[in-house]
Amino acid sequence: MAQHTLTFKGVTSTDQVNRITTALMMLDGVDSAEVGRHGAEVEGRARREALIRAVEALNLGVSIS
Numbered sequence: 001m002a003q004h005t006l007t008f009k010g011v012t013s014t015d016q017v018n019r020i021t022t023a024l025m026m027l028d029g030v031d032s033a034e035v036g037r038h039g040a041e042v043e044g045r046a047r048r049e050a051l052i053r054a055v056e057a058l059n060l061g062v063s064i065s
Contacts, residue, residue: 001031004048006055007039009063016060023054 011017017035024033029046042051052064 001043002045004042004046004051005039006042006048006051007065008037008055009065010061011037016062019058019060020055020062023058024051027051027054 008020011020017037020040021033021035024030024035024040024042027046027050029044029050030042031044032042034041040051055062055064
């Protein structure tokens with residue numbers, strides 16, 4: 001099982017954190033996601049690129065690295 005760390009800039013609200021958490025958890029291959037205002041720790045077999053695309057698809061204006 002792989003672990004990925006994502007770093008966020010621009011997350012300012014609990015609603016954004018909740019939306020990001022939901023988007024990540026709905027991805028096939030994600031076993032767990034701990035999301036906060038500054039980033040996320042994701043475990044599972046999902047690819048990093050898929051995680052980033054899922055967050056970008058929310059159009060929250062969040063920058064991810």
